[in-house]
Amino acid sequence: xxxxxxxxxxxxxxxxxxxxxxxxxxxxxxxxxxxxxxxxxxxxxxxxxxxxxxxxxxxxxxxxxxxxxxxxxxxxxxxxxxxxxxxxxxxxxxxxxxxxxxxxxxxxxxxxxxxxxxxxxxxxxxxxxxxxxxxxxxxxxxxxxxxxxxxxxxxxxxxxxxxxxxxxxxxxxxxxxxxxxxxxxxxxxxxxxxxxxxxxxxxxxxxxxxxxxxxxxxxxxxxxxxxxxxxxxxxxxxxxxxxxxxxxxxxxxxxxxxxxxxxxxxxxxxxxxxxxxxxxxxxxxxxxxxxxxx
Amino acid sequence: xxxxxxxxxxxxxxxxxxxxxxxxxxxxxxxxxxxxxxxxxxxxxxxxxxxxxxxxxxxxxxxxxxxxxxxxxxxxxxxxxxxxxxxxxxxxxxxxxxxxxxxxxxxxxxxxxxxxxxxxxxxxxxxxxxxxxxxxxxxxxxxxxxxxxxxxxxxxxxxxxxxxxxxxxxxxxxxxxxxxxxxxxxxxxxxxxxxxxxxxxxxxxxxxxxxxxxxxxxxxxxxxxxxxxxxxxxxxxxxxxxxxxxxxxxxxxxxxxxxxxxxxxxxxxxxxxxxxxxxxxxxxxxxxxxxxxxx
Amino acid sequence: xxxxxxxxxxxxxxxxxxxxxxxxxxxxxxxxxxxxxxxxxxxxxxxxxxxxxxxxxxxxxxxxxxxxxxxxxxxxxxxxxxxxxxxxxxxxxxxxxxxxxxxxxxxxxxxxxxxxxxxxxxxxxxxxxxxxxxxxxxxxxxxxxxxxxxxxxxxxxxxxxxxxxxxxxxxxxxxxxxxxxxxxxxxxxxxxxxxxxxxxxxxxxxxxxxxxxxxxxxxxxxxxxxxxxxxxxxxxxxxxxxxxxxxxxxxxxxxxxxxxxxxxxxxxxxxxxxxxxxxxxxxxxxxxxxxxxxxxxxxxxxxxxxxxx
Numbered sequence: 036x037x038x039x040x041x042x043x044x045x046x047x048x049x050x051x052x053x054x055x056x057x058x059x060x061x062x063x064x065x066x067x068x069x070x071x072x073x074x075x076x077x078x079x080x081x082x083x084x085x086x087x088x089x090x091x092x093x094x095x096x097x098x099x100x101x102x103x104x105x106x107x108x109x110x111x112x113x114x115x116x117x118x119x120x121x122x123x124x125x126x127x128x129x130x131x132x133x134x135x136x137x138x139x140x141x142x143x144x145x146x147x148x149x150x151x152x153x154x155x156x157x158x159x160x161x162x163x164x165x166x167x168x169x170x171x172x173x174x175x176x177x178x179x180x181x182x183x184x185x186x187x188x189x190x191x192x193x194x195x196x197x198x199x200x201x202x203x204x205x206x207x208x209x210x211x212x213x214x215x216x217x218x219x220x221x222x223x224x225x226x227x228x229x230x231x232x233x234x235x236x237x238x239x240x241x242x243x244x245x246x247x248x249x250x251x252x253x254x255x256x257x258x259x260x261x262x263x264x265x266x267x268x269x270x271x272x273x274x275x276x277x278x279x280x281x282x283x284x285x286x287x288x289x290x291x292x293x294x295x296x297x298x299x300x301x302x303x304x305x306x307x308x309x310x311x312x313x314x315x316x317x318x319x320x321x322x323x324x325x326x327x328x329x
Numbered sequence: 330x331x332x333x334x335x336x337x338x339x340x341x342x343x344x345x346x347x348x349x350x351x352x353x354x355x356x357x358x359x360x361x362x363x364x365x366x367x368x369x370x371x372x373x374x375x376x377x378x379x380x381x382x383x384x385x386x387x388x389x390x391x392x393x394x395x396x397x398x399x400x401x402x403x404x405x406x407x408x409x410x411x412x413x414x415x416x417x418x419x420x421x422x423x424x425x426x427x428x429x430x431x432x433x434x435x436x437x438x439x440x441x442x443x444x445x446x447x448x449x450x451x452x453x454x455x456x457x458x459x460x461x462x463x464x465x466x467x468x469x470x471x472x473x474x475x476x477x478x479x480x481x482x483x484x485x486x487x488x489x490x491x492x493x494x495x496x497x498x499x500x501x502x503x504x505x506x507x508x509x510x511x512x513x514x515x516x517x518x519x520x521x522x523x524x525x526x527x528x529x530x531x532x533x534x535x536x537x538x539x540x541x542x543x544x545x546x547x548x549x550x551x552x553x554x555x556x557x558x559x560x561x562x563x564x565x566x567x568x569x570x571x572x573x574x575x576x577x578x579x580x581x582x583x584x585x586x587x588x589x590x591x592x593x594x595x596x597x598x599x600x601x602x603x604x605x606x607x608x609x610x611x612x613x614x615x616x617x618x619x620x621x622x623x624x
Numbered sequence: 625x626x627x628x629x630x631x632x633x634x635x636x637x638x639x640x641x642x643x644x645x646x647x648x649x650x651x652x653x654x655x656x657x658x659x660x661x662x663x664x665x666x667x668x669x670x671x672x673x674x675x676x677x678x679x680x681x682x683x684x685x686x687x688x689x690x691x692x693x694x695x696x697x698x699x700x701x702x703x704x705x706x707x708x709x710x711x712x713x714x715x716x717x718x719x720x721x722x723x724x725x726x727x728x729x730x731x732x733x734x735x736x737x738x739x740x741x742x743x744x745x746x747x748x749x750x751x752x753x754x755x756x757x758x759x760x761x762x763x764x765x766x767x768x769x770x771x772x773x774x775x776x777x778x779x780x781x782x783x784x785x786x787x788x789x790x791x792x793x794x795x796x797x798x799x800x801x802x803x804x805x806x807x808x809x810x811x812x813x814x815x816x817x818x819x820x821x822x823x824x825x826x827x828x829x830x831x832x833x834x835x836x837x838x839x840x841x842x843x844x845x846x847x848x849x850x851x852x853x854x855x856x857x858x859x860x861x862x863x864x865x866x867x868x869x870x871x872x873x874x875x876x877x878x879x880x881x882x883x884x885x886x887x888x889x890x891x892x893x894x895x896x897x898x899x900x901x902x903x904x905x906x907x908x909x910x911x912x913x914x915x916x917x918x919x920x921x922x923x924x925x926x927x928x929x930x931x932x933x
Contacts, residue, residue: 533761
């Protein structure tokens with residue numbers, strides 16, 4: 036064989052050898068495992084923070100979190116494209132999802148509040164007024180006690196759990212008028228903060244000083260009011276898995292549901308813990324008072 | 330009516346104005362990107378992992394992913410484009426088959442990159458079950474890159490004087506040998522330019538990658554070079570958000586408090602990389618041409 | 625001494641070079657076939673998913689193309705889902721045509737300047753400028769649109785700043801370099817003696833350009849413009865960041881609107897594969913695909929007509 040062939044053969048042997056070596060010595064332990072959680076942007080801050088904490092304590096594991104909205108989360112977990120689907124809704128509430136294949140893990144409760152641009156000069160509304168604003172019957176803020184400023188509606192995209200919860204419990208089932216739509220809670224807050232006369236809705240954890248939260252029917256959007264269901268616009272935060280979770284997925288979900296995390300991280304980030312709730316709401320929206328409640 | 334001489338002056342003056350405006354637009358764009366972005370660039374910015382919703386994250390992993398995907402995509406697409414270009418240059422007859430093939434390549438190049446990305450999602454992520462991974466992204470980028478690269482290589486081959494080809498054939502070389510041993514080496518500078526320019530396009534591509542390589546960037550352990558490990562930078566099965574996708578994502582999601590700063594910095598990095606690719610293409614092309622052809 | 629049979633065999637056997645030739649031809653042809661296979665696969669996949677809306681979900685094509693409400697998750701009074709893509713189709717066409725209208729004069733002016741007025745210094749400056757503008761990634765354009773153009777539109781015209789106007793501004797800058805460089809190619813293809821003859825007849829430079837060169841280069845210019853329009857039509861990310869994504873018929877240039885690409889990018893992750901919402905989005909992708917094919921066809925037709933002249 037020519038000299039060139041020798042070198043080529045040697046090179047090939049080297050590559051194959053290295054490959055086998057790498058395969059043999061790869062880490063088979065849980066260190067080196069990675070899971071992906073996708074979905075609700077309302078739940079995203081919690082899962083990301085919990086993920087950072089968890090991977091900090093268990094080196095070599097990786098929890099990747101993406102947004103995309105509740106619809107994305109449910110559709111991806113159904114496909115099996117990811118390990119965890121973050122959802123603001125019960126799987127059964129979303130059309131096209133085979134909820135019997137998915138296992139629900141409730142990890143938090145999130146309240147949703149309407150937010151308004153500060154220039155509108157409004158900080159309280161009645162449900163009737165809210166419905167009028169969102170269905171377009173009212174088009175200027177002065178009609179509901181604010182300044183003379185046209186109302187700019189900003190919605191979340193169709194698959195958003197925040198939007199579904201808001202329309203079901205805040206607008207009493209009314210559909211919002213078709214308007215500008217944004218992909219995420221963060222984007223929505225930014226637009227409301229900078230566009231005069233804008234109104235939208237975000238999770239409590241997103242409502243900061245740049246926007247004006249709205250008191251509804253005299254009830255303020257606070258945690259205390261969510262606990263007793265005086266403030267009705269809230270939903271459970273679900274982590275869905277396809278079938279029972281195993282391995283890193285199981286450990287991570289258990290971690291988030293553990294009292295340690297529930298009492299600290301969850302509250303710090305502006306969510307509520309499901310065991311704080313004095314009522315229970317099921318997939319059909321039926322409210323039952325929990326035992327021991329006033 | 331103005332007489333033709335005045336018309337001439339006015340017209341030429343307007344044209345100067347138009348051209349000047351275009352230069353101004355570019356300067357304003359570059360200026361904005363660099364002025365708002367360069368202050369963000371620090372060693373920390375370029376190497377630290379991104380933070381989810383706290384200030385002070387970096388784009389180190391995304392930058393690495395951009396390069397890794399670029400290299401993989403070029404590795405896959407270059408041989409295919411080269412083979413196709415050689416066939417089109419040397420062997421393709423002037424019949425309807427060739428016309429159909431050329432039309433197909435043109436169609437591929439005119440497809441919106443988002444459609445290519447969605448196809449990549451359907452085929453690689455879902456059907457072949459590769460999931461959001463570097464491999465899916467590299468394939469999507471390859472499809473996106475192939476038509477341009479093929480055309481550029483074929484054009485490079487065609488610029489070589491036909492006498493070279495005739496000489497090779499006259500010496501008794503087969504057609505394949507003529508192309509690979511005579512024409513190709515002469516076309517190397519031009520091909521290299523084409524490759525570098527297409528690399529620039531691939532580096533900045535985002536739409537094709539959002540649903541193939543994914544939008545998350547798992548933290549990498551740069552001491553681990555075993556490609557089968559999850560945290561290894563070499564693992565092609567992990568999701569890999571690139572710099573361009575990162576800019577889109579943080580502007581769409583908006584939960585990062587310093588999103589604007591990170592976007593500016595990332596844009597500056599992207600534009601600087603493109604500038605570098607452009608200059609490298611021109612400079613290397615010229616130098617290699619001088620050396621290889623003693624022109 | 626070899627026997628005659630051995631010699632015969634040796635002579636008749638294919639030489640190494642000949643084997644290499646066949647092998648090379650096969651390999652390069654398969655590379656070519658791979659590319660064609662990819663194109664066919666893409667068209668096939670997208671078409672099959674896009675047509676599912678009409679065949680398995682029984683949405684009528686007319687409703688799809690002319691319906692004004694896009695709410696695939698909701699059924700209207702007749703029990704039919706609202707899958708009207710007209711707002712997006714109109715939105716896509718509007719920004720494409722508007723940005724082409726604004727970009728073309730600038731592009732042609734710059735190309736004429738580079739090729740006719742100042743081919744030495746001017747071209748030296750503008751050539752790298754054009755190349756650089758082409759090289760800037762579309763996300764960067766989108767980001768600049770979001771941070772600069774949207775606030776400016778908001779201050780000048782009120783509203784949220786998102787809308788067709790902002791989209792047009794961003795696309796104008798994006799397609800300008802493409803149309804310019806192709807126009808330059810078209811101008812270069814006009815033979816020198818056209819200009820020399822015109823000048824010899826006493827025409828001024830502008831008259832030469834206007835009446836002779838531009839006219840001769842018209843097919844090439846038109847190709848350039850259509851090319852630019854095709855790019856504008858297919859642009860996804862930069863447009864999605866500034867257009868507002870409201871699936872409404874655009875009432876004015878500053879109302880939030882949407883294009884085929886923006887709705888596609890925003891919505892595709894949100895929907896479940898196989899559901900009507902998902903299929904409807906694939907139908908949008910199919911429309912995009914068909915439009916890019918149509919643009920391709922137009923470019924070829926113009927090119928053919930130009931050659932026949």
